[in-house]
Amino acid sequence: MNRLPKKIITIAPLVASVLIVIEIILTNQLVGGGAEVRSVDMSIDQLRQENAMLEQKVASESSLLSVSLRAATQGFVTPTKLQFLTIAPSELPVALANQ
């Protein structure tokens, strides 16, 4: 009966010491991880910013202002005269009339 408590008395401080060392190491690692968190935060900000910039670029490129400018440089012009053809169903080509 007396041997068991003695063993416990011997081992317990050792276990406690090991746990304390582990806790110190882990805490130290966690504290050091702050720098990593900061770097992740910065990456998030950076990506968010890039995303916003891309959004701006898409908005700018798809604006009617740039589309009309590009169309003009590529030779597109506004139609000056429109002509509409009105065809009676009986006058449609056979292929279309049967549809």
Add this chain to the structure above:
Amino acid sequence: MWRVTAAFVTIAAIFLLVLVRLFYWQVIAGSRLRLEATSQYNLTFTLPAGRGAIVSQDGSPLAISVPAYLVFAQPVHIKNSAEFAKLVAPILLLEEKDVLAQITQEGRVWVPLIRKATIETVTALEALNLEGLGFEPVSMRYYPEASMAAQLLGFVGLDQNGDDKGYFGLEGFYDRELRGKDGRREVEKDVRGAPILIGEEERIPAQDGRSLSLWIDRALQHIVQTRLSEGIQKYGAKQGSIIVMDPQTGGVLAMASYPDYEPASYGSFEKELYKNSLVASTYEPGSTFKVLVMAAALNEKAVISTTTFDEAGPVRVGEYSIRTWNGQYRGIQTMTEVIQHSSNVGMVFVGNKLGRESFLQYIEDFGFGKLTNVDLEDEAAIPLRQDSQWREIDLATASFGQGIAVTPIQMAVAVASIANGGWLMEPHVVKRISDTKGKTVEMKPKRIRRVIGKEAAEVMTEMMINAVDNGEAKWAKPKGYRIAGKTGTAQIPVAGHYDETKTIASFIGFAPADDPQFVMLVTLREPTSSPWGSETAAPLFFTIARDIFLYKNILPK
């Protein structure tokens, strides 16, 4: 004994000093020291709320927020102020001497140099690697379509606290919805300034502003703006404005004024340009007003389209003589011809038939003298004069649209009621408001009141179609379409009399007349090629109508 006393007094004095010092630290300097301590072990980030976007009917952005930076200087960390100013000023497009003056000003520890710097500017500044130069992320408004719908959109400036605030147009009217609420994150930091993972953290998330989806059709807006600009050049007008509305819902499909400005660089334009003349300025509508008086008379059955009167010559009203616009008198005229030839004399006849009380009631019912409640800042409306103040001559001139001041949007809303069968609609620019969580509020079309019956509206529409087909502007009309419209040429009142040479030319109409897709008002101020609406505003109206038919795939009959 004296030694004991001296020791006691000394100890008591020391305690008193300690007490005084403690009182100073705890009470007087307490809050400052707490703040300093907090700043030593806490890291606080502002989580800026994004301002909501403004998008057109098809979801294309008209205004969005993009990242930018507040560039600041901390004079205490600057080694060589002159060198600093010399390097920084050209990148920020500032005067070197101004920058130097600011950073060398005594007692300044933090100097904002520029509030909305682009990322390219900041990248160039970072490359200088200067001590005492800092950047803080902010957001900046970006308008992809530049000056498109400028007066409709408004702009974002700064309030007295240096915070973003919307002014004019939608940015001003919906500022509270758009701006959102900044958040905050506070974490404990280590000696290197990095956050401590096991430390305490307080986080209040930012609430982004709500986004506005408009009735504005981007392509239509582009058409209207381009054509207005061309029209201003072609007819040598001083100013011009166009509004296109859906008569069934009151939704504003396009709205353009000229001259305009660029919201992104609003500071470099005249302040007079900020106001949207379509809602904030009044004008005398001239002959376009005749359709409303005639519609009222038809509704009251005071006249029918075939009622005749003898246009024998000028009509006397008290001491005044009212003539036709061209001095020609056509004898027996039907009401349809009165509108077709835009007869002032005929309209005095119609006004008399309608009667004073009905006349005034209809003016009010069509929405004149009151705000239309369009969701734009700066809407103005001149109250109508008291009923008792209307003299006989005032009623006579108002019957053909002179001596009464209206806003273009009031006119468009009033004529839209003829197009939609008699309902006065509340005009709206915003169709829906949505937040970042997906919650959406639809702005449902709102009928204010029925002004005229369906039958009167239909007869009036036919009279307006006839005016387009056989009136002064028939040469410009696109063939094969039924368009209801009316020209207007109003003289401009100057210091109690009408200027003989200056006019406001206008044309109001809707199409296709049998199933109106749009009602449009074109106004040109002081056109120089011709003073008449039929030779300036009307052809511009028809040019735009032709574009709209093509765009909306509306085929001729």
